[in-house]
Amino acid sequence: MEITLSVLKADIGSIGGHIQPSTALTEKVREIIQHKGRKQLIDSRVSWTGDDIAILMTHQQGVGATAIHEMAWEAFLAGTEVARSEGLYGAGQDLLADAFSGNVRGMGPGVAEMTFQERDAEPFVLFAADKTDPGAFNLPLYRAFADPMNTPGLLLSPALTEGFRFVIMDVAHTGKDRVIELEAPEDLYRIAALLRDPERYVVESIWSRHSGQQAVAASTSRLHNIAGKYTGKDDPVMLVRVQKDFPATGEILAPFSTGHFVAGGMRGSHNMPLMPVPLNAGTSYFDGPPIVTGAAFCVHEGKLTDPVDVFAHPFWDRVRDQVADKAMDMRQQGFFGAAMLPMDELEYTGITTTLDSLDERFRVRPNGPEPLRQAL
Numbered sequence: 224m225e226i227t228l229s230v231l232k233a234d235i236g237s238i239g240g241h242i243q244p245s246t247a248l249t250e251k252v253r254e255i256i257q258h259k260g261r262k263q264l265i266d267s268r269v270s271w272t273g274d275d276i277a278i279l280m281t282h283q284q285g286v287g288a289t290a291i292h293e294m295a296w297e298a299f300l301a302g303t304e305v306a307r308s309e310g311l312y313g314a315g316q317d318l319l320a321d322a323f324s325g326n327v328r329g330m331g332p333g334v335a336e337m338t339f340q341e342r343d344a345e346p347f348v349l350f351a352a353d354k355t356d357p358g359a360f361n362l363p364l365y366r367a368f369a370d371p372m373n374t375p376g377l378l379l380s381p382a383l384t385e386g387f388r389f390v391i392m393d394v395a396h397t398g399k400d401r402v403i404e405l406e407a408p409e410d411l412y413r414i415a416a417l418l419r420d421p422e423r424y425v426v427e428s429i430w431s432r433h434s435g436q437q438a439v440a441a442s443t444s445r446l447h448n449i450a451g452k453y454t455g456k457d458d459p460v461m462l463v464r465v466q467k468d469f470p471a472t473g474e475i476l477a478p479f480s481t482g483h484f485v486a487g488g489m490r491g492s493h494n495m496p497l498m499p500v501p502l503n504a505g506t507s508y509f510d511g512p513p514i515v516t517g518a519a520f521c522v523h524e525g526k527l528t529d530p531v532d533v534f535a536h537p538f539w540d541r542v543r544d545q546v547a548d549k550a551m552d553m554r555q556q557g558f559f560g561a562a563m564l565p566m567d568e569l570e571y572t573g574i575t576t577t578l579d580s581l582d583e584r585f586r587v588r589p590n591g592p593e594p595l596r597q598a599l
């Protein structure tokens with residue numbers, strides 16, 4: 224049976240700052256999806272990661288379906304009403320359009336979707352991250368799908384040895400999507416040359432070259448490209464099908480033990496390490512650290528199993544300790560150098576006002592160094 228998995232996520236308000244949504248808000252979103260989805264959906268799950276709500280849906284209307292996106296948009300609007308009524312912070316933060324039109328792409332919410340013929344066993348993982356942006360998934364996806372040091376399946380499974388196709392988007396491009404398709408392993412160094420710049424080049428999807436089947440769908444929206452100013456972080460979601468012609472679940476999870484530095488901590492302006500956390504975890508230290516959750520499912524005829532919380536295992540406690548150390552090490556240097564994002568990422572924040580006001584006070588010395596002219 225052919226099904227579509229759709230995950231749409233948005234920050235529509237949270238308790239105590241950018242920490243986590245309220246129970247009433249989450250319940251409202253769930254209620255709307257369950258009620259309106261009776262005809263349109265086969266199944267759904269509503270979860271949260273930090274201050275972001277993710278709606279996972281299974282259906283048969285394909286990718287980008289208006290009815291599915293509109294339902295999620297209406298659920299986010301209803302959740303926003305609850306957020307307002309409770310005085311939550313950032314109510315409706317990621318809903319950047321006044322009215323729904325066609326599908327939610329370019330309207331604020333993040334979207335990851337794929338349509339496929341269900342395998343007899345269909346395991347997949349939904350990853351959701353907070354206080355970071357879509358480039359956060361570049362490193363784990365590169366390692367899992369292109370690096371035999373991480374993924375022994377690339378040696379041990381003939382299907383995986385044929386490699387994977389990476390579809391990579393230039394997220395700095397405005398207007399129509401600018402994408403490139405590259406093949407691992409032949410294009411490995413070219414893939415690396417792009418993915419090393421995660422604020423600009425982002426993995427949109429990955430495909431098995433053996434079967435032609437889609438393995439990964441990831442969200443690519445960058446809010447400041449939509450709004451033209453800082454409106455919170457882009458907090459990505461992705462769907463990864465696992466096992467058989469794809470990497471094993473553990474091969475996808477392993478790269479998250481690095482706690483790699485990602486953009487998006489505190490005011491969307493800092494590099495901080497990405498911490499794998501249990502489902503439905505909020506944020507804390509320095510409005511973070513950036514977090515990622517993983518919910519593993521199987522799906523059959525569109526019906527979802529219960530989620531398994533992949534980062535709840537005790538192994539990840541040790542990783543979390545190491546990531547906390549990395550986070551505090553980076554914070555030792557405050558706003559200096561690599562701790563804060565470069566200017567082209569900050570230009571959407573208010574720092575430009577300060578810099579503009581200083582601009583007219585700069586002067587060019589005509590005759591080289593000179594003594595101070597005024598007594599202090």
Ligand code: 13P
Binds near residue numbers: 471
């Ligand atoms: P099981 O025997 O537990 O199914 O092991 C499969 C495996 O090796 C996964 O990496």
Ligand code: 13P
Binds near residue numbers: 458489490492
């Ligand atoms: P959110 O996008 O998660 O709301 O991030 C806001 C932020 O950067 C808080 O410091």
Ligand code: MG
Binds near residue numbers: 237240241274316
């Ligand atoms: Mg927020």
Ligand code: MG
Binds near residue numbers: 273
């Ligand atoms: Mg968020």
Ligand code: MG
Binds near residue numbers: 455
């Ligand atoms: Mg956000």
Ligand code: MG
């Ligand atoms: Mg087994």
